[in-house]
Amino acid sequence: MVGHFRQLNKDGTVMFYELITIVEEGGSLAYRLKHFNADLTGWEEKGKVVSFPLIERKGDRLDFSGLVYERTGKNTMTASVTVKEGGKTETLTFRFRRKG
Template sequence: MRTLLLLFLFQVGIISAQETLQLSEGQTSPNATLKDVSWISGHWQGEAFGGIAEEIWSDPMGGSMMFVFRLVADNQVSFYEVGHIQEVDNSIILQLKHFDKNLRGWEEKNETVDFRLVKMEKNKAYFEGFTIEKVSENQINMWVLIESKDSSEEVLFSYTRV
């Protein structure tokens, strides 16, 4: 199912920003807590893939920050994501699952798409293939690395607070 998402993203166009990082083989995630990324919480919206992308992030509670995402194009939901950033082994990890507009899962039942933390800065969190940046109190950027067999590109989601 991840391949379907990759094909969809390549069909609608990609913005390259060179903002994502990867852990080296054997490298572990740095120490971090949800407090380090609590600035992500809120209701965010922006344009993407010819439609409106929307994310709603909770405040930290119970060792996680949950979120939901939806992409609406041509007045129809294209897909959803549900996920969280969770504290694990003195660090944090971003995990998500994709769903079509009828809530049929893309990943297998017990599978998630995982993005381990690579690097933390004051207003920027680098996960493997997924970077989140606080631009201001009312703007955040997210870059997602999309890989195919032949190439990899980054997609920029520029959000403003709703």
């Protein structure tokens, strides 16, 4: 499965992009992604990806090693990820709703 994510700044300009695949790996799934700046320069080294192996599935909740997707309603879901930056740990939560 292939997807993308776009994070916007408050003024509506692009902060960064992610290209995403969910692939079969070792008899399970893995969520893989590459980050790109607004000018499409990559964050990761060429040939490298960030990979989150699936570690738990419980009902409508998928935990890809700390990157958690959960269906919260018929047309809604959340994604949360814990990031470490500058010695701080923060959990970011994104709320999605089906359009149309």
